[in-house]
Amino acid sequence: MRVSADRESCISAGRCMAATSEVFDQDEDGLVLVLVAEPAGEQRAHVRKAAYSCPAGAIEIRSDDV
Template identity: 45%
Template structure:
């Protein structure tokens, strides 16, 4: 699994941080930042965060 984030699309809703705080954070402007590549334990949470993102700023790439 690989995750990409597009801060230009982010609207700062924060669903990613609520769903997967180990993987995502928000910068000083409230925009998504990727903290880490999810390991096996975080993959389900990262997928959920991607699905909950209202602006589709998070993309999950299945390798």
């Protein structure tokens, strides 16, 4: 799994950080920052939750299985 975020689409809702602060953070403007681009183990489920719950659809997940 590889995760990225479209910072231009981000509306600073913070749901990604609520799902997993180990993978996502926000900068001083409140925009999403990806801390771990290739999450492993339990983090993957949290990243999927973050992507699902993002109201702006700013979180993108690419699977290694493709």
